[in-house]
Amino acid sequence: MVRRIRLTTGLILFFYVTTHLLNHTLGLISYAAMEDGRVWFIALWRNSAGMVALYGSMMIHFLLALWALYSRRQLKFTIGEALQLSLGIAIPLLLALHIVGTRGAHELAGTNDNYAAVLLIHFKFAPEIVYTQTIAVIVAWVHGCIGLFYWLRLKPWFPRYSQVLFSCALLIPVLSILGYIEGGREILALFENKEWRDAARAAIKFPSNEMRAELEFIALMGRSIVVGSIALVLVARGVRTLLARRRGIVHVTYPDGKAVSVAPGTTILEASKANDIPHASVCGGRGRCSTCRVRIVEGEDCLLYTSDAA
Numbered sequence: 001m002v003r004r005i006r007l008t009t010g011l012i013l014f015f016y017v018t019t020h021l022l023n024h025t026l027g028l029i030s031y032a033a034m035e036d037g038r039v040w041f042i043a044l045w046r047n048s049a050g051m052v053a054l055y056g057s058m059m060i061h062f063l064l065a066l067w068a069l070y071s072r073r074q075l076k077f078t079i080g081e082a083l084q085l086s087l088g089i090a091i092p093l094l095l096a097l098h099i100v101g102t103r104g105a106h107e108l109a110g111t112n113d114n115y116a117a118v119l120l121i122h123f124k125f126a127p128e129i130v131y132t133q134t135i136a137v138i139v140a141w142v143h144g145c146i147g148l149f150y151w152l153r154l155k156p157w158f159p160r161y162s163q164v165l166f167s168c169a170l171l172i173p174v175l176s177i178l179g180y181i182e183g184g185r186e187i188l189a190l191f192e193n194k195e196w197r198d199a200a201r202a203a204i205k206f207p208s209n210e211m212r213a214e215l216e217f218i219a220l221m222g223r224s225i226v227v228g229s230i231a232l233v234l235v236a237r238g239v240r241t242l243l244a245r246r247r248g249i250v251h252v253t254y255p256d257g258k259a260v261s262v263a264p265g266t267t268i269l270e271a272s273k274a275n276d277i278p279h280a281s282v283c284g285g286r287g288r289c290s291t292c293r294v295r296i297v298e299g300e301d302c303l304l305y306t307s308d309a310a
Helices: 002-028 031-045 048-071 079-109 115-125 128-152 158-191 194-204 209-247 268-274
Strands: 250-253 259-262
Touching: 002 031, 002 048, 002 128, 002 158, 031 048, 031 115, 031 158, 048 079, 048 209, 079 128, 079 209, 115 128, 115 158, 115 194, 128 158, 158 194, 259 268
Parallel strands: none
Antiparallel strands: 250 259
């Protein structure tokens, strides 16, 4: 059930990111096209159901990620796992100010967080944000694509369509970034027109200096909560390890005679990976396949749960 919830919330978030990036690609047509696309984007996500799905998925996905980090008996990752974890941690840190500066400003200051507002801030008032935002897009997209790959690669039809999916995974963020840059260039040109500039300021209603400081503080608190939560999980893991050692250790012997000692509660797959023992696991230990199954040939009476495959 936990895996299904993590997958469902991950798919909802990936769909949100996809629609957001597709909206950016309209900048290749014009800034006006971006605003027209935003109407549909807002209709999809800024309603009661969309907001519950989006923010609920964000919270649940993050909590389940913390639980996954805590529940692992060892922190030895494959390259893909390490990349997915590090990118997942980076996402809220990179996007905290963007989320608070758009949705937060809309709710707290009545700001119209349309593309004119966002692009003016990014390209005119604080151009350094362009780099942060571009990195955030790549980080969020790659994180989601890794998760999708781990899920879809077990599907029988995946090899047949993998090239098409890879092309989409490559094109969507590239076109999104190009549309974002083109939209920014058009906004800079429009800003030179005083009549357009005055009308845009009146329509956007930028937050006051005091409100901006408050929004930045909220973003900082959000980042602090993320970092603090991860630190708390790592501390909890350390405490669990100390308590497990006091309860004793478990000895696992393999058919070739190699034996390892692990803490109680460790899975055999985790024991193998922690000690560099080859152990087939197509899904990377996520429990989505059956390639990591083993047969217990001795010591079954010491197990809490037994079956032909464990």
